[in-house]
Amino acid sequence: MFRIHRLALFATVILAASSCTSKGTQSGSAPADSAAQAEASMTPVERGRYLTVVLGCNDCHTPGTFYGAPDMNRQLAGSELGWQGPWGVSYAPNLTPDSTGLASWTDEEILRAMQNGVKKDGSPIAPPMPWPDFAHLTPRDAKAVVAYLRTLPAIHHVTPARIPPGGKVTGAALVFPPPPDWDKPRQ
DSSP: OHHHHHHHHHHHHHHHHHHHHHHHHHHHHHHHHHHHHHHHHOOHHHHHHHHHHHTTHHHHHSTTGGGTOOOGGGTTSOOOOEEEETTEEEEOOOOSSSTTTTTTOOHHHHHHHHHHOBOTTSOBOOTTOOHHHHTTSOHHHHHHHHHHHHHSOOOOOOOOOOBOTTOOOOSOEEEOOOOOGGGSOOO
């Protein structure tokens, strides 16, 4: 008799778990549906703000981020922390609509820089800018990022100029070691 009760209890637990699992699957789509609805209701500027956060733009372009204290009062105003590697030393520039940032850039020039790695003057953007990743943004999302950048407060800040390979580094820089054989660029 005790064995039958245990079997009945076991069957009840299995049925309950099965019911929860199927309900979880159905309700599991609800957050995805609500996320899609929230995304669809975003303005381009709201979408661009969201994208600059999840794409990590603040990581490099907002001062203090790599020191654990991003200064959001100077959000995306560029950094004086250099990135040193075989390319020399590069700095994350000011992305605000100031004359020291993107004020004179057209939307198309910003899109070209972000998705093709080409600066306003036609020169290549140095690492670690992940433009090859951003090249996969949808046109709508890429334009949303530009729309958001246009709404930032203009902050006057000239970031250091790129230092060519072998040049003297005078400030703080994250140094990338030479690549091991596996990671060396193949010609």
